[in-house]
Amino acid sequence: MKRSHALAVSVLALVSGTAVAANTANATGPAPRDPAAAAPVRHSPSADAAWCAQQGGKAETRVPYYTGTGNKITPLGGEREMCLFTAADGSRIMIAADTLAADKPTLAALAYVRKPDGPSSPGNPSIAYCQGINGTAMFGNKPTDGGGWGPRNETDPSKAISACMFADGSVIDAWGLKYHKGGVIRGTDLTKKFRAEIPGA
Known part of the structure; x- marks a missing residue:
């Protein structure tokens, strides 16, 4: 019973993307990496x-x-x-x-x-x-x-x-x-208006 409960907690943790440490004899190695953590930030x-x-x-x-x-x-x-x-x-x-x-x-x-x-x-x-x-x-x-x-x-x-x-x-x-x-600015110079740091700016 304890083993199946621990397995259920592990599966729930994997599906929800949370890092829940399951205390089982079979739990080895590092926790799964969250793919969202490496994704670029997207703004609304x-x-x-x-x-x-x-x-x-x-x-x-x-x-x-x-x-x-x-x-x-x-x-x-x-x-x-x-x-x-x-x-x-x-x-x-x-x-x-x-x-x-x-x-x-x-x-x-x-x-x-x-x-x-x-x-x-x-x-x-x-x-x-x-x-x-x-x-x-x-x-x-x-x-x-x-x-x-x-x-x-x-x-x-x-x-x-x-x-x-x-x-x-x-x-x-x-x-x-x-x-x-051609060296002509229309509207405004965007060079320093980008959120990101642009190489060469």
Whole structure:
């Protein structure tokens, strides 16, 4: 009876993820490692928005839109909490709130701070630069397949901001990234606004 009770306590401890020491003759070796302890810290959307506000930005839920030729705009699935910074001259930069508030460096943050070299293009230079540093801002494979992130229920294609997304899911304003590479600050200088310490900053 004692043995089955101890086994039940051990199983309960394993399932619940708690470190309960079962006093049995068969209990040997270290306690199981909690996988959650090694996982990166993820903040809630409201915590990301709060960090955005602390840095002087405005958090806004944005949705992706496909914009074809003319005035067509089609809302797509999904949404993202973005952080927008607007300067006195009217210029602005947008970055995903969870990219700005991440505890560890992201590819978007590294691209912004380190300003890697990228190709020039006779087409859209922000798209070319984004692609040249292994990101994407494309919504299709044709030049007319445009798109970006805008407020919910947007009807004006020009309000959909083109954003460069990287393999780790981090997102930053494609034009803001391209301008910063050229030494021009749009909206604000994000260099010291990232929660994580960015190497090279």
